[in-house]
Each structure stands twice: as C-alpha cells, then as structure tokens.
Amino acid sequence: MNMDQLRRHYQAGLAVRSAAKPAVTVEQLEALASHRLSETEAMALLDRVMADDGLRREYELLRSVHEAGRVPSPARRWMPLALAASLLLAVSATYLVQRVWLGGEGEMRGPSAQVALVSPADQSVLPLPVTLAWRPVAGAVRYRVELLDGIGEPTLSEETTDTTFVVPFGGVASGMPYRWWVEVIFPSSSTRSAPRTITFSIP
Amino acid sequence: MVRYRRMILSVGFRHGLGESDVDEVLQEVRVRIWNIHRVAETIQSLGPSYVYQTAASASVDILRRRRAARTGVEAVAELTPNLASGDRGPAAALEEREFADRIFAAVDQLPDSRRAVVRMYLAGYGRREIAHALACAETKVRNLLHRGLVELRERLVREGIGPLEVLE
Numbered sequence: 001m002n003m004d005q006l007r008r009h010y011q012a013g014l015a016v017r018s019a020a021k022p023a024v025t026v027e028q029l030e031a032l033a034s035h036r037l038s039e040t041e042a043m044a045l046l047d048r049v050m051a052d053d054g055l056r057r058e059y060e061l062l063r064s065v066h067e068a069g070r071v072p073s074p075a076r077r078w079m080p081l082a083l084a085a086s087l088l089l090a091v092s093a094t095y096l097v098q099r100v101w102l103g104g105e106g107e108m109r110g111p112s113a114q115v116a117l118v119s120p121a122d123q124s125v126l127p128l129p130v131t132l133a134w135r136p137v138a139g140a141v142r143y144r145v146e147l148l149d150g151i152g153e154p155t156l157s158e159e160t161t162d163t164t165f166v167v168p169f170g171g172v173a174s175g176m177p178y179r180w181w182v183e184v185i186f187p188s189s190s191t192r193s194a195p196r197t198i199t200f201s202i203p
Numbered sequence: 204m205v206r207y208r209r210m211i212l213s214v215g216f217r218h219g220l221g222e223s224d225v226d227e228v229l230q231e232v233r234v235r236i237w238n239i240h241r242v243a244e245t246i247q248s249l250g251p252s253y254v255y256q257t258a259a260s261a262s263v264d265i266l267r268r269r270r271a272a273r274t275g276v277e278a279v280a281e282l283t284p285n286l287a288s289g290d291r292g293p294a295a296a297l298e299e300r301e302f303a304d305r306i307f308a309a310v311d312q313l314p315d316s317r318r319a320v321v322r323m324y325l326a327g328y329g330r331r332e333i334a335h336a337l338a339c340a341e342t343k344v345r346n347l348l349h350r351g352l353v354e355l356r357e358r359l360v361r362e363g364i365g366p367l368e369v370l371e
Contacts, residue, residue, distance in 0.1 A: 001364065003352075006306065010325040013303020020273075026266045034259070035338050042337050043319045050322035051307075058266050061224050063336070064215030065262045068207060069255030 018054030033062035115184045115193040122196040130167045137184045144183040174202035231261035309358040317351030
C-alpha cells in the first residue's frame with residue numbers, strides 16, 4: 001500500500017466520523033482559523049478537529065473565509081509591481097535627466113545652467129600659461145573662473161565677460177592637481193559648471 | 204461579493220467546502236450589510252475588508268445556529284456509516300470501516316507533537332497548508348510529518364497493514 005492509498009482509506013474513514021456533540025466550540029474553531037492561538041494550542045486543537053469530519057468541515061468553512069479575506073484584492077496584488085515599475089521609471093527618468101542635462105566632461109546644458117567647458121580636457125597636464133575656454137551662455141552677464149587647490153581652497157577667482165581665461169604664471173604650483181570651474185552669472189541668478197581637474201607643469 | 208465568493212471557494216474547495224456553505228455565509232453577509240446600510244450607493248462603496256469582517260462574524264454565527272438546531276435524530280444520522288464504498292455492499296463497507304478504524308487507532312497512538320500534522324496530511328492537506336494552520340515553518344512541518352509517518356508505518360506494519368511507503 002502506498003501513501004496515496006493510505007490517504008484515500010483514511011479520508012473515506014474520516015468522512016463518517018462526526019461526533020454528535022462536538023468536542024470543540026465554535027469560538028475555539030474561530031480562534032484556530034484566525035491564528036489567535038499559540039503553536040502548541042493550535043496543534044492540540046487541530047488534532048481534535050482533524051479527527052472529526054464534522055469539526056473539520058466547520059474549521060474549513062471558517063478557514064476559507066479568513067484566508068479569502070487575506071488574499072489581496074487585484075489592486076493590492078498588483079501594488080508591489082506598480083511600485084517597482086514606478087521606481088524603475090523614476091530611476092530611468094533621473095538617468096535620462098542626467099544624460100540630457102549633464103553631458104559628459106562636466107557640461108551643463110539645462111536652460112539655467114548652459115555652461116559647457118571646452119578646454120582643456122579633464123585630467124590634463126599642461127605647461128603654463130594655460131587658456132581655459134568655455135562656450136558662451138545666452139543671458140549671461142559675466143563669468144567667474146575659479147581654481148581650487150587639492151584641499152579645496154580657492155587659488156584663483158576671476159570674473160570676465162569673455163569665454164576664455166588665461167591662467168597666469170605665479171600662484172599655482174607645478175605638478176599639483178587643481179580643480180576649476182566656470183560660474184555663469186545672470187542678472188538675478190548664477191549657475192556653475194561641473195569641475196574639471198588640471199595639473200600644471202611649470203618649466 | 205462575487206470575487207470574494209470565488210476566493211473562499213478557491214481556498215476551501217480542495218478540502219470539501221461546499222458551494223452551499225459559502226452561499227449561506229454570503230447571503231448572511233448581504234442581509235447584514237443591507238440591514239445596516241440600506242442604501243445601494245453606500246453598500247457599493249464598502250471595501251473588501253468590511254465584507255471580510257462581516258463574513259467572518261457571519262460564518263461563526265451560522266455554525267452556532269447549525270449546532271443549536273441539530274436534533275437528536277440528525278446527530279444519530281451523522282454517526283451512521285456512509286462509506287465511499289459505492290455499490291460494493293454492506294460486507295465490503297464494514298470491512299473498509301474496520302480497516303479505517305485500524306488506521307485511526309494507529310494514528311491515535313502517535314505522540315501529541317506529530318499527531319495533528321499526520322492527521323492533516325492524511326486528511327488531504329499539503330505541507331504548506333499545515334504550516335500555515337499551525338503558524339510555523341514549513342521545514343518544521345516536514346520534519347514532524349516525516350517522523351510521524353515513519354512511526355505510523357511501523358505501527359501499521361505491526362498491525363499487518365503494509366508495507367507502507369513513506370513518501371514525505
């Protein structure tokens with residue numbers, strides 16, 4: 001005899017086992033079906049319930065009502081997926097914004113931050129004098145060029161209406177990396193490019 | 204309500220829950236909701252949680268009423284053997300009844316800690332359902348069930364029933 005046959009015999013026998021006076025109250029069944037009992041209590045009660053088909057059927061009705069109440073509605077079932085999709089959209093949108101508005105090499109192309117550094121390229125090592133260049137920005141009143149040393153202290157901060165600036169001899173050390181950026185000054189606001197790094201080699 | 208009915212049946216259908224039971228519960232739910240709200244628009248706006256709470260309470264009341272209404276005659280009728288022996292005759296039914304009784308007796312002798320799990324399994328419940336009913340891990344159910352079925356097999360073999368292949 002295999003296990004399936006044993007189960008069939010057991011279930012056939014169980015189907016006629018139903019005490020005239022149930023040994024478990026409806027309140028106990030309700031507590032069992034709604035998971036309000038400890039594991040030990042549940043096990044002891046289930047042992048009695050499963051030995052009596054009448055009780056088992058009553059338990060099954062209560063269990064099904066409770067389980068069906070816990071099954072998420074279609075809207076709630078799709079909620080995690082909708083949240084995941086929203087998150088994915090948000091990440092994609094952020095990525096696209098970064099790609100469109102912040103181009104490579106620190107260029108900012110948004111309507112209020114259209115300053116694109118032209119040269120020198122990031123991480124350049126060049127002998128002085130070095131000419132920094134950027135693209136003109138519509139509506140800009142002037143530009144402020146800033147050069148910062150390795151610990152972020154401004155070494156140079158100059159304003160110009162031109163779109164180039166020549167880093168003069170003196171004031172900068174040879175072989176040390178500096179960061180530089182251009183701040184575009186509008187009549188009532190300003191915006192700054194992403195920084196680039198440059199190292200000067202002084203002959 | 205229709206969706207909820209379908210969900211109840213999908214949970215309980217495998218274990219013998221009848222449509223008439225579910226319909227009785229939902230009819231009770233409809234009556235209760237109508238008695239309280241009386242306005243179709245209000246009723247339509249009730250959420251699934253409200254329906255569930257009402258159904259939970261209605262099902263308990265239905266069981267109480269059924270038990271209270273149970274007469275002595277009905278109780279005796281419930282005890283009358285009605286084995287699924289079909290047209291095999293009373294002798295076969297009796298033999299099957301005795302055989303089932305021996306299985307039940309063997310199950311009754313299992314330790315408390317494993318008996319409920321084995322009973323549920325033999326009654327047709329899966330490991331996941333058993334774990335859910337006991338609010339414990341499925342691995343624990345698997346262990347209890349395996350040990351319980353091994354012990355049951357030994358008892359049944361001693362009774363002359365078997366050999367029994369323990370699948371779990």
